[in-house]
Amino acid sequence: MKSPTLQTVIIAVAFAIIAYIVTFAVPASSILIASLVFVSAFLAPLLTGSPSTNTASSTSSNTIASDEDVRTLYVGNLPYRANETSVRELFSEHGSVHSVRLMKDKHTGKRRGFGFVEMASDDLDKAISALNDTEFQQRTLKVREAKERPERTEDNNQDD
Structure with missing residues (x-):
């Protein structure tokens, strides 16, 4: 809600x-x-x-997304102390940021050192070239376009 x-x-x-x-x-x-x-x-x-x-x-959020093409970046090797605000500020220097999601361990709640940044597709290449292999809070970032996540099936969920 x-x-x-x-x-x-x-x-x-x-x-x-x-x-x-x-x-x-x-x-x-x-x-x-x-x-x-x-x-x-x-x-x-x-x-x-x-x-x-x-x-x-x-439906309205799909309309907004289609008006301005948005794509997702994978950001790896993030410092564990980094938060959404600091990552948003970093990427905002290189284009329009729509959202930032930093992944956490579902059992401990601690950050896992990677996340995803949704940006305008026009700014994607600029952000990748500017930020990939650069230092952020004493860690060297790995930035690339995110791959589509394969759909989970019942067979994949047996490990949980």
Whole structure:
């Protein structure tokens, strides 16, 4: 579930203030207030243009991705103390960064020393040539385009 945008929160607060004022202006208006709150839950996302269902949100993110082609970089030999913010700052110097995911061990929660950076495809080659085999926090980074992950089947999951 995504958190609401600032615009959605502002509209919801505006509806709450209106409901508060109506409560004092019109006596015995509990049905009116309940109706206003109920309607505001549907109107706030519509007024902000935010999708209200998971299906709509995945469709809208696919539309955004198709407007600007995004590709993924594999970043290896990361320092274990590196965080998403520091990696984002490093890659932002060489193009538009869409997301950063640093992999963690699922049992210990410690970072595994590699991750993935999604960037605009126009900036991919520039980032690779600028950052591959360069030092970052006393480690030599390995940066290349990520390979597609093969789909997991039941046979692959038997080791878990």
